[in-house]
Amino acid sequence: MFSxxxxxxxxxxxxxxxxxxxxxxxxVPSRTxxxxxxxxxxxxxxxxxxxxxxxxxxxxxxxxxxLEARHLDGPMAICIDADVPSLETVDAAAIRPNDREDIxxxxxxxIGGKDVAIxxxxxxxxxxxxxxxx
Amino acid sequence: MSxxxxxxxxxxxxxxxxxxxxRLGVSYVALPADGVRGVLTREExxxxxxxxxxxxxxxxxxxxxxxxxxxxLSGLEMRTVLYSNGRSQxxxxxxxxxxxxxxxxxxxxxxxxQFQRDERNWFAGMMLYQDQLVLILNSxxxxxxxxxxxxxxxxxxxxxxxxxxxxVGGSC
Numbered sequence: 001m002f003s004x005x006x007x008x009x010x011x012x013x014x015x016x017x018x019x020x021x022x023x024x025x026x027x028v029p030s031r032t033x034x035x036x037x038x039x040x041x042x043x044x045x046x047x048x049x050x051x052x053x054x055x056x057x058x059x060x061x062x063x064x065x066x067l068e069a070r071h072l073d074g075p076m077a078i079c080i081d082a083d084v085p086s087l088e089t090v091d092a093a094a095i096r097p098n099d100r101e102d103i104x105x106x107x108x109x110x111i112g113g114k115d116v117a118i119x120x121x122x123x124x125x126x127x128x129x130x131x132x133x134x
Numbered sequence: 135m136s137x138x139x140x141x142x143x144x145x146x147x148x149x150x151x152x153x154x155x156x157r158l159g160v161s162y163v164a165l166p167a168d169g170v171r172g173v174l175t176r177e178e179x180x181x182x183x184x185x186x187x188x189x190x191x192x193x194x195x196x197x198x199x200x201x202x203x204x205x206x207l208s209g210l211e212m213r214t215v216l217y218s219n220g221r222s223q224x225x226x227x228x229x230x231x232x233x234x235x236x237x238x239x240x241x242x243x244x245x246x247x248q249f250q251r252d253e254r255n256w257f258a259g260m261m262l263y264q265d266q267l268v269l270i271l272n273s274x275x276x277x278x279x280x281x282x283x284x285x286x287x288x289x290x291x292x293x294x295x296x297x298x299x300x301x302v303g304g305s306c
Contacts, residue, residue: 026267027160029201031251038246038260040267045260047248073247125248 001116002067002085004078005057008116010088010109015121017068022079034125039066039077046075049124054103069121076124101127150236151306153270155263156215156228158198158205162268164235164261165217165226166306169273172216173231179214185225192216195224197276201256205229222277237261242270242306255280259305270306 001010002019025037025048037048049069052059061082069076088111095107095118104120104127152167172187179185185192195217198205211230217223242259258270274280 028249028253028267028269029161029203029256030249030253032249032253035248035250038267040262043262045243045246045262045267047246049248071248076246076248 001088001111003081003083004052004055004059006060006081007055007057008114010111010116010118011121012106012118013087015070017070017075019085020066022064022066046077048077048079051078069124071124072122150238151242152234152236154215154234155232155268157230157232158201158228159203161201161203162232162263162266164263164268164270165215166273167234169217169219170215171218174214174216176212179225185214185216187216190218190223192223192225195226195276197226197228217273217277219273219277222279224277226276235263237306239306244305261306
């Protein structure tokens with residue numbers, strides 16, 4: 001589980017490449033919604049997905065973190081709150097479908113008494129692209 | 135006015151590609167060097183909108199505006215790059231000319247497929263130069279030759295990537 005703008009979200013562990021300190025991203029001229037920067041790590045660069053802007057919730061904390069999403073198109077960096085993500089184990093049967101349209105999800109699960117959306121990291125941004133295009 | 139010592143590399147077997155790296159705001163952009171016809175200071179470019187050099191008229195290209203980049207073109211390091219791809223010409227104002235570099239083609243990387251809209255027409259790829267991320271400009275687009283082109287869709291972008299060697303480098 002991780003948070004963006006104080007909003008608790010979840011991701012499947014297999015969809016996450018790692019979590020590391022956030023470093024300054026490099027703006028890239030782009031008209032793709034929420035994909036307007038890249039992150040450079042040594043000789044590696046990866047696109048940044050601005051999940052906070054998409055959710056309308058600015059990231060919180062001083063020492064922000066970078067969550068590396070294993071997107072189908074390749075690794076993608078997401079800036080998340082400074083709160084260190086936690087590992088939660090849930091029963092797959094406990095995952096319920098939801099009708100969220102603001103973000104791609106795999107469903108919702110209740111953790112600690114709160115409903116948490118499981119972000120579909122592999123296809124993050126795809127429905128938004130389709131919506132923009134249509 | 136020309137870049138002495140620079141020879142156009144048109145042979146596809148050539149292992150390196152030459153670029154003039156320029157800066158616009160916080161963005162570093164690489165222009166294929168074989169199209170560079172000259173680099174002028176503000177005084178050399180004069181106050182006219184277009185620049186005439188060696189009998190060729192170079193119409194102004196507001197690259198910063200076209201890329202929606204904030205650039206300060208009032209500084210001392212501002213330069214006008216006279217550019218031609220053989221079919222079209224343009225006088226491109228940049229905030230700074232950073233340098234001329236040869237890059238191994240394998241080190242030219244494609245734009246990640248997550249970038250899916252107009253920027254796929256704007257940039258041919260990207261590379262690293264002096265530890266900076268540099269976007270390789272598509273000169274045809276910059277000179278206004280692709281203005282009517284529909285941006286590549288997701289599917290088209292995937293096909294383009296799959297169909298070119300760019301996925302393993304070679305985007306230049």
